[in-house]
Amino acid sequence: MADKPIVIVGFVATALSAFAQILPDHSVIFVEEPDVIRKRQVRDKIAGAGLVRDLIAWEFHLPGKADEFHQVHGDLNPAAVVPLTEYATPFAARLAERLGLPGAGLGAAQILRDKELLRRVSAAAGIANPEMVRVDGPADVLDFLRGGSGPIVLKPANRQASVGTQVIHEPAQVEAAWASCVVQDEGVYVPDRVMELRMLAERYVEGSEYSVEMLVRAGDELFVNVTGKQLFPGPRPVELGHVVPADIAPELAGTLAAETRRVVAAVGFGDGIVHCEWIVSDGIPYLVECAGRFAGDGIIELIQRAYPVELNRAYFALMKGEPLPEVLPCRAAGAAAVRFLSIEPGVVADVRGVEEAERAAGVVHCDVSIAAGQEFAGLRSSWDRVGDVMVTADNPAQAQRLAEAAADLIRIEMRPAERPAELATAAS
16 A cells, blocks of 8 residues: 555645655645646645645536546545545545545535534534524624624634634624625635635624544544634634643543534544534533544644644544554643734734744744735734744643743734825825
């Protein structure tokens, strides 16, 4: 099986270095949407990468494309099929089914990809969910808001990275929130063709937020971690930071793991990894959403550093149907945290303190993705964060403190964006 390729659906640039440490050269075939390959210049990014055997352009977002791929590329004979992005999960699950390889299962992948379906299936299994309705316009949103107490969350049923999601507190906010949330342009990360728009409204649940990362074989848990999450202040629920493991009592960690196992069973998830998000309110975990893929935001690296554990290596062995290469730990030996950066709208005047942050205590990674002269439109989704700092420490509280301290060393000075001349004239 050593010379069989691994088909990875959805291109993620960081995978080139992360997977090169555990997979042999010339072993990976990426499958990505043609538009995304062009817009993200994927061929240039993989040029010279010893890990990559091939890149196949394929419209994998569309129904039936996994079966079509199986007919056209029946000679690939891969050792495993792995989804790296949210939109890749149904295609990867179906292709694995056709090839007789481990995978989530198409039914489970389709439920996890659709927040409305996941709400209905998990609620039927007795898992706590916020009250939810399908909404087709501002009038529906307004009716739902007025039909209960407290704020609501407007969100798409089938997007990623908090795109198109907003908390609404007052009726006067509904029209503007709808207009803003239905614009779900993910730029270079999605194909140019129009994606289906389906919107949901949910009762806002106030509480502490966590995610559970669970490695699963034939529906059974092999490894579990609970991550603590912080959000940026404001109406957009975008992650500000994560800490591994979550700084919580063992009893709560056990409850979150048990509820995640219930989600896995409810949707019929087979093989792979799930990233399941929860809000705990008055001691009750409410399901936010669950993804049948690797967690983003560097959470997998946090896990690998905090326990430590070679989770990537174990995952690929699982997906190839092989025995795991090591006994997986039950608890973390240390901690790790990531802190994300954002700025106010405007034009970047200067970026300072990055080198200081890189040298700060505990820092293992520091990146700022914006430079002087670039314009920033504001924080609307995870794609809009402008950098991050990752640290390791002896315990979660220390990891959070070190991440915050390092991030505070980075100073991004802004100036107002220049308005077009006609707007400036009208305003005067």
